[in-house]
Amino acid sequence: MARPMFSKVDEYGFERPENFNYQLHAEFMEKYMHILVKRGLRWATLKGKNKYARGNKLKRFIRKGVPIDLRPTVWMQVSGAQVRKENNSISYTDLKKNIGNPALIEMIKIDLPRTFPDNINFISQEYLIKQMFNVLATFAHQNSEVGYCQGLNYITGMLLLATKNEEVSFWLLKELVENILPKYSVTNMSGLLVDLDVLDELVKKFDPEVHRHIQKIGMPWAMVTTKWFICLFVEVLPTETVLRIWDCIFYEGSKIIFRVGLTLIKLHKVEILRTKELSELIACFKEMRNHKEVVDCHQFMT
Known part of the structure; x- marks a missing residue:
């Protein structure tokens, strides 16, 4: 049977990585297209001058x-x-x-x-x-x-x-x-440094096992998560997932970055705990974009 043709660039023009799972993406898109149509119809019901007024x-x-x-x-x-x-x-x-x-x-x-x-x-x-x-x-x-x-x-x-x-x-x-994101981009990056500490405390609170493991290996959070905050996950996660995250950041603010970070760590807990040294742990974080539930941006945001 002939293999279906898959584009080597995504919908926004980004070249797909060599290890890109085309079959997984195709399965996701088949399901996601129906979701997009449904959500488009729901958004069309918002009417009037105050249709984008803040509320639940x-x-x-x-x-x-x-x-x-x-x-x-x-x-x-x-x-x-x-x-x-x-x-x-x-x-x-x-x-x-x-x-x-x-x-x-x-x-x-x-x-x-x-x-x-x-x-x-x-x-x-x-x-x-x-x-x-x-x-x-x-x-x-x-x-x-x-x-x-x-x-x-x-x-x-x-x-x-x-x-x-x-x-x-x-x-x-x-x-x-x-x-x-105040004070993220100033010279001393004071806002970023504070939020890196906040992330550390949140992981310690919600997943102490992962926190102890990362401390044991000796990986500074800044080494793998700075791009989460500075670039808002651009070039870290799949493009459509990034834009879904941005939808929420523009409405709810920087707390979404922490929620995304904790979700990524939760999804990859087993892989993180398997690592034995710093290079393996860094590689684990770099591979997070390929997780099935990260590619499925709708499931990920849920």
Whole structure:
């Protein structure tokens, strides 16, 4: 029997890893397409001026996934970015005119070709690179405390892929960095360091066996989880899973990062406890994206 043809890139243009399980993904997508259709019909029932007003119903809808075509609008509304945009005295177009710091420009330009080198959209569509520069440089020039920090390029790239809108991506980036994830991207990364300690305490509380094992091996949390916080799981988990996580982060905030982290550890507890040395433990964390329940983003979010 002939083998079915599978695309070597995902729906967002990312090249699939060599060990990608095409059969598992095909089985998931067959089921997930029905879920997407059902959720799209449910979202269509939201009507009126206040259809995105905060409440248990909207939270439930968001946790079950925001339709792709609604993500730009929903993310802007529920995160507070839309209000910030409307209340800002200077438009994004005018803010872009302030780009001029040579040092910031050089830092950003160095990172642009390093961002998503395995994504066919960023390889073939030069305007995306230009848009990413515009968003990052505009943000850096209007926020002197943060300026530019590595990691923002990955978030911005994913925002552009998800929203297909440069201005929307700017306001969402601003909301993430300044309100939802405060002090993650400042020079001393104080917010990140605090939340790494919080993660350590949460694992200690909810899974002391795993916590003791990781302490015994001597692995610092920062070694394997910094990208969870700085890049919001971009290049750590499958793209659709990342976007489902972002749906919730924009509505519920940074606590979602901890919930995702604890779920990943719970799903991989057996594999984690099997490790004997640091390199094995690090490899275990890197392989988390391939777990069946991580690929199945709907089950994972449940």
